[in-house]
Amino acid sequence: xxxxxxxxxxxxxxxxxxxxxxxxxxxxxxxxxxxxxxxxxxxxxxxxxxxxxxxxxxxxxxxxxxxxxxxxxxxxxxxxxxxxxxxxxxxxxxxxxxxxxxxxxxxxxxxxxxxxxxxxxxxxxxxxxxxxxxxxxxxxxxxxxxxxxxxxxxxxxxxxxxxxxxxxxxxxxxxxxxxxxxxxxxxxxxxxxxxxxxxxxxxxxxxxxxxxxxxxxxxxxxxxxxxxxxxxxxxxxxxxxxxxxxxxxxxxxxxxxxxxxxxxxxxxxxxxxxxxxxxxxxxxxxxxxxxxxxxxxxxxxxxxxxxxxxxxxxxxxxxxxxxxxxxxxxxxxxxxxxxxxxxxxxxxxxx
Amino acid sequence: xxxxxxxxxxxxxxxxxxxxxxxxxxxxxxxxxxxxxxxxxxxxxxxxxxxxxxxxxxxxxxxxxxxxxxxxxxxxxxxxxxxxxxxxxxxxxxxxxxxxxxxxxxxxxxxxxxxxxxxxxxxxxxxxxxxxxxxxxxxxxxxxxxxxxxxxxxxxxxxxxxxxxxxxxxxxxxxxxxxxxxxxxxxxxxxxxxxxxxxxxxxxxxxxxxxxxxxxxxxxxxxxxxxxxxxxxxxxxxxxxxxxxxxxxxxxxxxxxxxxxxxxxxxxxxxxxxxxxxxxxxxxxxxxxxxxxxxxxxxxxxxxxxxxxxxxxxxxxxxxxxxxxxxxxxxxxxxxxxxxxxxxxxxxxxxxxxxxxxxxxxxxxxxxxxxxxx
Numbered sequence: 047x048x049x050x051x052x053x054x055x056x057x058x059x060x061x062x063x064x065x066x067x068x069x070x071x072x073x074x075x076x077x078x079x080x081x082x083x084x085x086x087x088x089x090x091x092x093x094x095x096x097x098x099x100x101x102x103x104x105x106x107x108x109x110x111x112x113x114x115x116x117x118x119x120x121x122x123x124x125x126x127x128x129x130x131x132x133x134x135x136x137x138x139x140x141x142x143x144x145x146x147x148x149x150x151x152x153x154x155x156x157x158x159x160x161x162x163x164x165x166x167x168x169x170x171x172x173x174x175x176x177x178x179x180x181x182x183x184x185x186x187x188x189x190x191x192x193x194x195x196x197x198x199x200x201x202x203x204x205x206x207x208x209x210x211x212x213x214x215x216x217x218x219x220x221x222x223x224x225x226x227x228x229x230x231x232x233x234x235x236x237x238x239x240x241x242x243x244x245x246x247x248x249x250x251x252x253x254x255x256x257x258x259x260x261x262x263x264x265x266x267x268x269x270x271x272x273x274x275x276x277x278x279x280x281x282x283x284x285x286x287x288x289x290x291x292x293x294x295x296x297x298x299x300x301x302x303x304x305x306x307x308x309x310x311x312x313x314x315x316x317x318x319x320x321x322x323x324x325x326x327x328x329x330x331x332x333x334x335x336x337x338x339x340x341x342x343x344x345x346x347x348x349x350x351x352x353x354x355x356x357x358x359x360x361x362x363x364x365x366x367x368x369x370x371x372x373x374x375x376x377x378x379x380x381x382x383x384x385x386x387x388x389x390x391x392x393x394x395x396x397x
Numbered sequence: 398x399x400x401x402x403x404x405x406x407x408x409x410x411x412x413x414x415x416x417x418x419x420x421x422x423x424x425x426x427x428x429x430x431x432x433x434x435x436x437x438x439x440x441x442x443x444x445x446x447x448x449x450x451x452x453x454x455x456x457x458x459x460x461x462x463x464x465x466x467x468x469x470x471x472x473x474x475x476x477x478x479x480x481x482x483x484x485x486x487x488x489x490x491x492x493x494x495x496x497x498x499x500x501x502x503x504x505x506x507x508x509x510x511x512x513x514x515x516x517x518x519x520x521x522x523x524x525x526x527x528x529x530x531x532x533x534x535x536x537x538x539x540x541x542x543x544x545x546x547x548x549x550x551x552x553x554x555x556x557x558x559x560x561x562x563x564x565x566x567x568x569x570x571x572x573x574x575x576x577x578x579x580x581x582x583x584x585x586x587x588x589x590x591x592x593x594x595x596x597x598x599x600x601x602x603x604x605x606x607x608x609x610x611x612x613x614x615x616x617x618x619x620x621x622x623x624x625x626x627x628x629x630x631x632x633x634x635x636x637x638x639x640x641x642x643x644x645x646x647x648x649x650x651x652x653x654x655x656x657x658x659x660x661x662x663x664x665x666x667x668x669x670x671x672x673x674x675x676x677x678x679x680x681x682x683x684x685x686x687x688x689x690x691x692x693x694x695x696x697x698x699x700x701x702x703x704x705x706x707x708x709x710x711x712x713x714x715x716x717x718x719x720x721x722x723x724x725x726x727x728x729x730x731x732x733x734x735x736x737x738x739x740x741x742x743x744x745x746x747x748x749x750x751x752x753x754x755x756x757x758x759x760x761x762x763x764x765x766x767x768x769x770x771x
């Protein structure tokens with residue numbers, strides 16, 4: 047039973063930690079992110095294609111291209127040495143490339159999904175294939191990047207040898223998709239016509255509003271417990287940096303993504319066309335590995351699991367990771383399970 | 398701010414005062430730096446209040462925090478303030494009775510009163526999203542509307558917090574007659590040479606009213622979260638106490654509150670009413686901003702300055718040109734010209750290499766010999 051003297055002690059201790067923590071935060075210095083060595087190998091406008099330096103003597107002959115979402119920054123996949131999916135993939139002997147979409151500004155507001163998928167992404171794929179003298183590569187899409195990878199694979203199936211999707215929304219109208227419900231009555235045309243590019247802060251507001259008490263309150267109270275541990279504090283701040291490092295969204299691409307995917311659910315309902323290409327998931331006949339998180343509050347499992355019934359491939363594998371949308375990259379278990387799971391699956395399907 | 402005068406007369410008053418002394422010791426290092434920096438001295442805080450103490454301290458410390466760090470320090474202090482407020486209420490509740498700490502029933506009655514008090518404070522603060530009491534309770538009660546007002550202040554014409562700036566108007570809308578009066582005024586026919594600009598101002602006013610109304614509706618839907626969360630907290634805590642399992646720490650109580658808050662919020666945030674009101678609020682803000690832009694563009698145009706419309710046109714044209722360049726490059730590559738050029742370049746290099754190693758023609762040799770003889 048909580049006694050007044052306990053409350054006094056607890057709050058005193060809490061205040062002591064916070065006071066010490068403010069001093070510690072002032073001393074902590076820069077928050078570095080990105081653990082693995084990489085080189086820019088291709089650049090176009092604000093898009094940069096990186097190739098990670100191999101960590102094994104004889105990396106796989108078919109490279110793996112990681113396609114991240116436009117929302118947030120791709121360094122989540124390589125946050126720090128002991129929390130890096132990319133490092134894990136490199137250690138498994140894969141040759142890893144990553145697209146960094148950059149930070150769009152006002153001059154990019156007319157970039158649409160055709161520009162991103164049939165433009166930047168296809169040219170990155172072509173570049174890698176040319177460099178490796180290969181007709182196709184392995185593609186790994188994360189979150190919205192997974193949706194993009196599905197569209198790309200459906201539009202250019204000859205360029206994708208194997209496809210991996212992680213925490214990827216496919217059916218945007220499952221009953222538990224709160225984000226999907228929230229945008230259904232949104233006047234996206236008015237928003238994009240008004241704002242041009244959609245501010246990253248606005249998207250952050252949506253994401254944090256999914257669990258407001260926990261994500262904007264409790265976690266900062268919990269932070270008091272790690273103020274005196276510089277390693278844990280830095281880990282926390284890295285994550286914090288990533289969460290709020292949200293690029294603005296190119297207006298036309300945002301308009302199309304919200305309207306076609308979230309509001310009209312065209313990826314599974316049909317009728318999706320990007321540029322000159324029809325997007326038909328049945329054209330995805332290459333091997334497909336779909337990883338979803340069982341506790342994902344941003345992309346509910348049902349939204350990902352739906353993929354199986356819409357694709358044309360006969361080689362479909364699914365992996366359920368017990369964790370959340372972020373835990374799939376940074377949790378201790380993810381470091382062991384995800385890179386090995388992806389690499390084993392890929393190696394069994396590479397020449 | 399809580400009134401703790403009645404509760405400090407109990408047997409725990411000494412502990413409270415002692416705690417305050419510890420508390421001030423803990424801050425002393427940073428506070429000393431504030432004093433050394435020449436920051437203005439404040440009046441001593443009321444030692445009977447955590448939150449007043451924190452408030453005092455945060456004002457003292459502000460001048461020594463570098464501006465680039467102020468945002469996160471403010472964030473931490475804000476969290477601390479909310480947490481302290483919960484602890485303060487709990488402390489008042491459990492230290493009020495003579496047998497506090499001895500009897501589970503009276504203990505639970507005290508805690509229940511504290512929860513009710515929290516709910517009352519939140520309910521009275523909720524409708525006025527811009528006022529101080531709401532913001533002070535934001536981390537416990539005000540989310541996500543508080544967060545929304547911060548986000549939107551960045552994309553509004555009005556400096557600072559928009560909802561604060563419009564607070565008076567918001568309050569005015571609560572009277573039944575004024576909105577109709579304002580709407581009537583805003584739809585008055587316009588006359589004369591400036592009729593178009595009058596219409597623009599009217600439209601802006603109407604957009605403002607619509608946005609305020611949408612925010613109020615959203616706030617109304619959200620206020621249900623607080624009531625439901627408090628209800629859940631009482632239920633869950635009662636169940637625990639019934640099983641002889643009382644709270645052992647403020648953090649435990651806080652964590653349970655967060656769980657209840659999330660549960661209550663999850664029930665409401667997927668509802669049609671919430672979804673519609675949130676979308677309506679966003680749409681209303683966009684309509685308001687669109688109208689602001691249109692009026693600013695008119696003013697810029699009159700000053701012969703570049704407008705948003707012109708910039709958009711330029712960006713669109715640049716993008717169209719960029720697409721044409723991409724297509725031409727692709728066509729060029731597809732036609733094989735690039736390969737032919739590369740092949741020609743390779744032949745040129747090869748030819749140059751052959752020339753440099755081959756013997757010079759006879760005429761060149763003769764000319765070289767004549768030069769040597771001279």
